Amino acid sequence: MPQPCHVPVLVQQVVELFTPCATGLLVDATVGLGGHAEALLSAFPQMHLVGLDVDGQALELARQRLAPFARRAELIQASYQQLAEVLGPRGGKAAGVLFDLGVSSLQLDTPERGFSFRLAGPLDMRFAQQGPTLADILASATEAQLTFWLATWGEEKRASAIARAILRARDEGRLCSTTDLRRAVWSVTGPKRGPIDPATRTFQALRMVTNRELVDLPAALETAVKALQPAGRVVVLAYHSLEDRVVKTTLRRLSGACVCPPGSLSCTCTPMPLVKLLTRKPVTPSPEEVHANPRARSAKLRAAERL
Ligand SMILES: C[S@@+](CC[C@H](N)C(=O)[O-])C[C@H]1O[C@@H](n2cnc3c(N)ncnc32)[C@H](O)[C@@H]1O
Numbered sequence: 001m002p003q004p005c006h007v008p009v010l011v012q013q014v015v016e017l018f019t020p021c022a023t024g025l026l027v028d029a030t031v032g033l034g035g036h037a038e039a040l041l042s043a044f045p046q047m048h049l050v051g052l053d054v055d056g057q058a059l060e061l062a063r064q065r066l067a068p069f070a071r072r073a074e075l076i077q078a079s080y081q082q083l084a085e086v087l088g089p090r091g092g093k094a095a096g097v098l099f100d101l102g103v104s105s106l107q108l109d110t111p112e113r114g115f116s117f118r119l120a121g122p123l124d125m126r127f128a129q130q131g132p133t134l135a136d137i138l139a140s141a142t143e144a145q146l147t148f149w150l151a152t153w154g155e156e157k158r159a160s161a162i163a164r165a166i167l168r169a170r171d172e173g174r175l176c177s178t179t180d181l182r183r184a185v186w187s188v189t190g191p192k193r194g195p196i197d198p199a200t201r202t203f204q205a206l207r208m209v210t211n212r213e214l215v216d217l218p219a220a221l222e223t224a225v226k227a228l229q230p231a232g233r234v235v236v237l238a239y240h241s242l243e244d245r246v247v248k249t250t251l252r253r254l255s256g257a258c259v260c261p262p263g264s265l266s267c268t269c270t271p272m273p274l275v276k277l278l279t280r281k282p283v284t285p286s287p288e289e290v291h292a293n294p295r296a297r298s299a300k301l302r303a304a305e306r307l
Helices: 011-017 035-043 056-065 080-090 105-109 134-140 143-153 159-171 178-189 200-211 213-226 241-254 287-292
Strands: 025-028 048-053 073-077 094-100 228-238 275-277 300-306
Touching (some): 011 035, 011 228, 025 080, 048 080, 080 094, 080 213, 134 200, 143 200, 228 241
Parallel strands (some): 025 048, 048 073
Antiparallel strands (some): 228 300
16 A cells, blocks of 8 residues: 655755754654655754654654664654653754644544544544544533634634534534534535635644644743754744744744733743744745645744754
């Protein structure tokens, strides 16, 4: 069977940004199917790479892809939350850390993983394949919770109506699969008409809830920045405006900028600069890249360098 292939996004830009880290230890905090890792190890023959992912299935495929670099690449099933523990016995510091957030092609294209509204599958959506599934979470969700999740993490304008439709389907025993979930969303929005499926935001929000994605991200970015050696670099790819906002705010805060809410009478965030920003505006893919790899469509890359 052909192996799922994940085409890495903005790969040239990622390689260029890590050029000053070419001889050091790079942590790919979300190694996935090893696309970025392969490009980096090929470009920099002296680089050592530690690749983390919570998804054992992805790591197995990354291991095969990175076999030619086995002497310089170490793959570990761990969360980027554990970055400091992973680095501890390896000298404690990294020359670079890469975060390529979101979902991989393997996860999206495997129906049993339950990430895709295009493919019938269970309500799972767990990156780590352990802990509560989406079905478990929905089984006890209240209307207020679900509305909040869809409005906050999905920026869904019809959050309340969609939440009610999902819970009605659940209570009537009609919410067993990804197709059922999409049907519940469509019962409010109508079916897909344009290029974007109306279920996209709901699926995205529920994936973030299932994996606590945005909740854990600021602390993970801060840990990564603190683990960088001087002039080390952190590069982050986000695929969703809210995710990008979290990255932007966290890196701005770590660069010493005041991130108090607008209108605050005095600064209470006591900024202490740890990095300088390398990207004032996010780097986005060219129309050619988006044409060749539609998954790159919403990508935004931000980078910073340790002072
Ligand atoms: C967009 S994919 C990465 C693709 C990779 N850059 C490549 O080129 O093949 C994101 C990966 O992050 C992983 N992931 C999600 N949450 C994680 C976490 N807390 N710690 C480590 N990896 C995580 C997912 O399992 C997924 O494989």
